Amino acid sequence: MNLENGIQTAIFYILSALIVGSAFMVVSLKNIFHSALFLVLCFFSIAGIYILLSAEFVAAVQVLIYVGAITVLLIFAIMLTAQLYSPSIRQSNEQVIPGLIIVGTLLIVTLSVLRRTSWRISTQGIEGQTIVSIGKFLLTTYILPFEVVSLVLIAALIGAIIIARKE
Amino acid sequence: MLPYSWIIPCFPLLSFALIIFFTIKKPKLSSQISIGAVALSFIFSLIVLVSVLGNPVTSEFKFNWLDLPGFKVDAGMLIDPLTSVMLMVVTIVSMLVQIYSVGYMADDPRFARYFSFLSLFTFSMLGLVLSNSFFEIFIFWELVGLTSYLLIGFWFEKKTASDAGKKAFITTRTGDLAFLVGIFLLTTTVGTVNFQEAFHQVESGAISSGLLTLSAILIFGGAVGKSAQFPLHVWLPDAMEGPTPVSALIHAATMVAAGVYLVARLMSIYALSVPASLVVAIIGAFTAFLAASIALVQNDIKRVLAYSTISQLGYMIMALGLGGYTAGTFHLMTHASFKALLFLGAGSVIHAMHTNDIWEMGGLYVKMRTTAITFILGSLSLAGIFPLSGFWSKDEILLLAWNKNPIFAIVGMAVAFMTAFYMFRLCFIAFYGKARDQHKFDHAHESPKVMTVPLVILAFLSIFAGWVGIPWLSKGYSSFVYHHEVHHLEPNFILMIVATLVALSGIYLAYVIYYKKTISAEGLKNKFAPIHKLLYNKYYFDELYNAIIIRPIFKLADFLFKKFDQGVIDWLVNAAGNFTVFLSWFWELFDTYIVDGAVNGVGYVVRGTGAVIRRVQTGQLQNYAFIIFFGIVLIILLKVF
Amino acid sequence: MTLYHFLSLSALLFCIGIFGVLTRRNAIGILMAIELLFNAVNINFVAFARFINPQGLTGQIFTIFVITVAAAEAAVGLALIILIYRQHKGVEVDKINIMKW
Numbered sequence: 001m002n003l004e005n006g007i008q009t010a011i012f013y014i015l016s017a018l019i020v021g022s023a024f025m026v027v028s029l030k031n032i033f034h035s036a037l038f039l040v041l042c043f044f045s046i047a048g049i050y051i052l053l054s055a056e057f058v059a060a061v062q063v064l065i066y067v068g069a070i071t072v073l074l075i076f077a078i079m080l081t082a083q084l085y086s087p088s089i090r091q092s093n094e095q096v097i098p099g100l101i102i103v104g105t106l107l108i109v110t111l112s113v114l115r116r117t118s119w120r121i122s123t124q125g126i127e128g129q130t131i132v133s134i135g136k137f138l139l140t141t142y143i144l145p146f147e148v149v150s151l152v153l154i155a156a157l158i159g160a161i162i163i164a165r166k167e
Numbered sequence: 168m169l170p171y172s173w174i175i176p177c178f179p180l181l182s183f184a185l186i187i188f189f190t191i192k193k194p195k196l197s198s199q200i201s202i203g204a205v206a207l208s209f210i211f212s213l214i215v216l217v218s219v220l221g222n223p224v225t226s227e228f229k230f231n232w233l234d235l236p237g238f239k240v241d242a243g244m245l246i247d248p249l250t251s252v253m254l255m256v257v258t259i260v261s262m263l264v265q266i267y268s269v270g271y272m273a274d275d276p277r278f279a280r281y282f283s284f285l286s287l288f289t290f291s292m293l294g295l296v297l298s299n300s301f302f303e304i305f306i307f308w309e310l311v312g313l314t315s316y317l318l319i320g321f322w323f324e325k326k327t328a329s330d331a332g333k334k335a336f337i338t339t340r341t342g343d344l345a346f347l348v349g350i351f352l353l354t355t356t357v358g359t360v361n362f363q364e365a366f367h368q369v370e371s372g373a374i375s376s377g378l379l380t381l382s383a384i385l386i387f388g389g390a391v392g393k394s395a396q397f398p399l400h401v402w403l404p405d406a407m408e409g410p411t412p413v414s415a416l417i418h419a420a421t422m423v424a425a426g427v428y429l430v431a432r433l434m435s436i437y438a439l440s441v442p443a444s445l446v447v448a449i450i451g452a453f454t455a456f457l458a459a460s461i462a463l464v465q466n467d468i469k470r471v472l473a474y475s476t477i478s479q480l481g482y483m484i485m486a487l488g489l490g491g492y493t494a495g496t497f498h499l500m501t502h503a504s505f506k507a508l509l510f511l512g513a514g515s516v517i518h519a520m521h522t523n524d525i526w527e528m529g530g531l532y533v534k535m536r537t538t539a540i541t542f543i544l545g546s547l548s549l550a551g552i553f554p555l556s557g558f559w560s561k562d563e564i565l566l567l568a569w570n571k572n573p574i575f576a577i578v579g580m581a582v583a584f585m586t587a588f589y590m591f592r593l594c595f596i597a598f599y600g601k602a603r604d605q606h607k608f609d610h611a612h613e614s615p616k617v618m619t620v621p622l623v624i625l626a627f628l629s630i631f632a633g634w635v636g637i638p639w640l641s642k643g644y645s646s647f648v649y650h651h652e653v654h655h656l657e658p659n660f661i662l663m664i665v666a667t668l669v670a671l672s673g674i675y676l677a678y679v680i681y682y683k684k685t686i687s688a689e690g691l692k693n694k695f696a697p698i699h700k701l702l703y704n705k706y707y708f709d710e711l712y713n714a715i716i717i718r719p720i721f722k723l724a725d726f727l728f729k730k731f732d733q734g735v736i737d738w739l740v741n742a743a744g745n746f747t748v749f750l751s752w753f754w755e756l757f758d759t760y761i762v763d764g765a766v767n768g769v770g771y772v773v774r775g776t777g778a779v780i781r782r783v784q785t786g787q788l789q790n791y792a793f794i795i796f797f798g799i800v801l802i803i804l805l806k807v808f
Numbered sequence: 809m810t811l812y813h814f815l816s817l818s819a820l821l822f823c824i825g826i827f828g829v830l831t832r833r834n835a836i837g838i839l840m841a842i843e844l845l846f847n848a849v850n851i852n853f854v855a856f857a858r859f860i861n862p863q864g865l866t867g868q869i870f871t872i873f874v875i876t877v878a879a880a881e882a883a884v885g886l887a888l889i890i891l892i893y894r895q896h897k898g899v900e901v902d903k904i905n906i907m908k909w
Contacts, residue, residue, distance in 0.1 A: 005809065008809055009809050012809055012813065016813075016817050016820075019817065019821060020817075020820055020821065020824065023821055023824040023825070023844050024824055026824075026828065026840055026841070026844065027824055027825070027827055027828030027831065027832065027837070027840075027841055027844070032834050032836060032837055035837060035840060036840065039840050039843065039844075042844070042847070043847070046847050046850070046851065049814070049817070049851060049854075050851075050854050053814070053854045053855055053857070053858040054858060055854045055857065055858070055868050055871075057868070058850075058854055058868050058871050058872065058875075061871075061872060061875055062850075062875065065875050065876075065878075065879055066843070066847070066875070066878075069879060069882075070843060070878065070879060070882045073882055073883065073886055074836060074839065074840060074882070074886070076886075077836055077886040077889055077890065078836055080890055080893070081836070081889070081890070081893045081899055090833065091832065091833055091834055091837065092831045092832060092833060093789060093831055093832075093833050093902055095789055095790075095793055095830050095831055096831050098793065098830075099793065099826075099827050099830035099831045100827065102793065102796055102797055102800060102826075102830070103796075103823045103824075103826050103827045103830070104823075105800050106796065106799070106800050106803075106823055106826065107819060107820065107823040109800060109803050109804060109807070110803075110819040110822075110823075111816060111819060112807075113803070113807055114812060114815050114816060114819065115812070116807075119811055119859070119860065120860060121810075121811060121859050121860065122859060122860055122861065122862055122863075124862050124863065125858075125862055126857075126858060126862045126865075127862075130865060130868060133865055134865060134868060134869060134872070137864075137865060137869055138869065138872075142869055145873060149873055149876050149877065152876070152877060152880055153876060153879070153880050155880075156879075156880030156881070156883050156884050157880075157883065159884055159887070160883040160884050160886070160887035161887075163884065163887040163888055163891055164886075164887035164888075164890045164891060166894075785905070786905030786906070787901070787902050787905060788901045788902075788904070789829070789830055789831070789838075789901060789902070792829055792830055793830050796826060796830070
């Protein structure tokens, strides 16, 4: 095991711990605003994982959209629904124990499925900058979904405005 | 032209439809339509007459109307000299009567309807005359019966009028039943309803003489009903309740002559059956005598004329029964003109006096000159005075009777005497002497032109129509309308003179009794009181029928109602009702405890299940999500392990 | 550092997300949990892109689409939440049960 691999492995575990820890905070904290802040941390860590997987462009998009847009939007919504982040309000329902059981079962089942699956691992690695090829792919092979997704965005934008505006 | 003669009855039919559907609210227009239609029919009838005169053969136009296996019905027309003469009679009289009606019915609230009925009648009568089969003639036969019923009961607010309508309809129906049975008997035997074919079959002996006689007499039953012959004559005097022009058209000139026409049309059949002809002749002679004797003492101007009509129809029937095709139809034609004239004249008098009773009239000659003169002309013609129409036709019948069987001639003479007497009794009482009812007399006036002009025209016809049958003519009526026989009896001067003398003596007797009053009418009446009473009450026919037919039917109906309906049928109905009630009580229990129980049980089960199951539907989003993931885990577990 | 590690991380994150979805009372909390689910999926895709199809980069491109749709979802979802807040004076999903029997 060379040094590079060792560092990568170490970083992976640190990031994984951060992700899992902050995600757990997100779902369990009483203060919803704090949850949102932990969500930001979680997203950042996931961006680190992407870089580890040599997907710089996706990592950048992750930071821009998740951290920059969605989280801000969430915090904005939390602010609008004012009193609700007061710690006195109960934040979880009575499904905690059944939820834990089902989630635990799901995790075990999933991990065992992953274990038993034989993946067709490619021997090649990703060479150089991915951003160029992603740009090419988006405007050639995936031009149709690309355009459709822009339509979806427009529709969501207009829909959100229509839904949220006052009469 | 002949193939298009079907158009003749179409005009009045069209007029009827137009009036009923469109112009019922416009009396004046309706009468114009009706008169115009019948005038057109008249013109076409004239054309038909002329073309038949030019070529006097029998022509038939028909098309296949109904084709059943083994039974074929043709619709069509039969045009022969008789038809063409009848067409003329019907259209002329109908036209004049309709013109006359414009004046007579002027104030009637149902003026337009009246004209529509007249049009319908004219259509039916023309159709009857043109018929070429038993089937067709029966349809039109019933149609004229219907219009007769409608017009007799035209003033249906009057109980007597509506009763008279019903009486006429039911009485003629009795005859029509015999007619129908006769038609069935004859047509099923010979296998055709067409006149010409049936005659051909009968002549070739396709039917046994007994059956032929039976069916001929049954068919004659229809004529008896329609032409008011004994014993079904009782309806015609009552039919006088209808408007007077209707009496003139339907109950004097045309419809009642349909019976005569029927016998004439079926002459081929009657000629082959001696017993049937004899029955026809006897019924005719008997009716002629009976009705004339009743007419002697009646006081209602229209009833006198009605009995006179019955009597004259009997005359024609007698002639036909004696084989006098020409004589019978000739008298039919002349009679139509002078009897229509007499009725219209009587209508004119009634119009002026507002009464039917001759004893309230008197001295009307001064007030109503045209009416009086034409009426007297008509009476003279009816009495058979030379050289008026009636003389020639009556002479023809008497001559025939004398040659065939003198008994009938003697009866005919007696009838002629009585006819002359009662007609001039009527004339002398109504038009001469003093006014008996001064108030009504003062208000009397001559009728308007629209009524007197038809009278004058008919008076001309009464004088001249008979001249076509003057026996010395080489091409007269008898060489135009005849049946097989080389019909040209040598004129008998002695008979003519005797007949004229008989008629004149009748007139003289009436003159002596009712004008000079040298013989007291009252004295005569008292002297022959029983006979007078018998005659005055019309031989008690109405009472007799009442006692032997109507009363028993009522009794039977009453008995059936009391015993059968109330006893048996009601009991059955009640029993059925009670049984149903019991049954429903039983089924109610069944319904309440078993059906309802089952239904409610199903309901309870569903509701109970729902009450339990609906707990699952918490409305909690996260419960649902939980179940979804639970399901996913289950699926994965099942799939993988 | 094999594919298995990344997929395991993803599975863990996914389960945490589901737990959030199942237990959070606050609708915004649920939305955040759903974002976690998206991210777990994205990690999967990027890992597949790295280890299974590095030439096609299919996973990465799919991730971009998912992020886009997630953005749209967040926008619409938050708009709905604001609407619900206006109507019910609250965003606790267990109180929004107008569709139950």
